[in-house]
Amino acid sequence: MWLTHHRNSATCLAKLVKLLGNATVTDKAVGASLVGFSLLLFTYYSIWVIVLPFVDADHVLHQYFLPREYTVILPGVAALVVLLCIGAFVGAVMLKNRKPKKVD
């Protein structure tokens, strides 16, 4: 029983080590896009919340930004969506790992 378990771990480990060696280009691309997206989001949101109230109502900058109510609605909706995704993921994993009941 112990020997079978050890053999499975050895093959799994070998596969994992092979996988880790080839993923750097995708990793860099994904990481860079995450950083870029969060910078963009932060800049847009900061201008929207902090800069716009001090800018005259007839300035051309206002047409690039949504009405001010959305500063609250959009993050709220995004948080709900994130929570739903996390819940769905946890639910899916739990469903997948159900053990069938033993038959007597």
Add this chain to the structure above:
Amino acid sequence: MTKLLEWVFGVSVLGAAWAFVTFDILKMSIPRPYREVAWPMPLYLLVTFGCYSLATVGYRVATFNDCDDAAKELQAQIIEAREDLRKKGLKF
């Protein structure tokens, strides 16, 4: 004063300051643009923290280094372990 108490105290002071400015409790007649900036502040700090977390995760993913030597050593050790177990009778 425990850490929890310190944090709770700090958060309540900031929360009270925010409430006084947003709901105009003391009738301080703060100019309108400053009140417009103040009322979404808690949400803005939350969004900032989220962006910072996302940026940190992205940066660490992009700069995660391979350890080629360790990988080769590990694969050699796996082969060694397999041979050892084969000698002891386990069939692969």
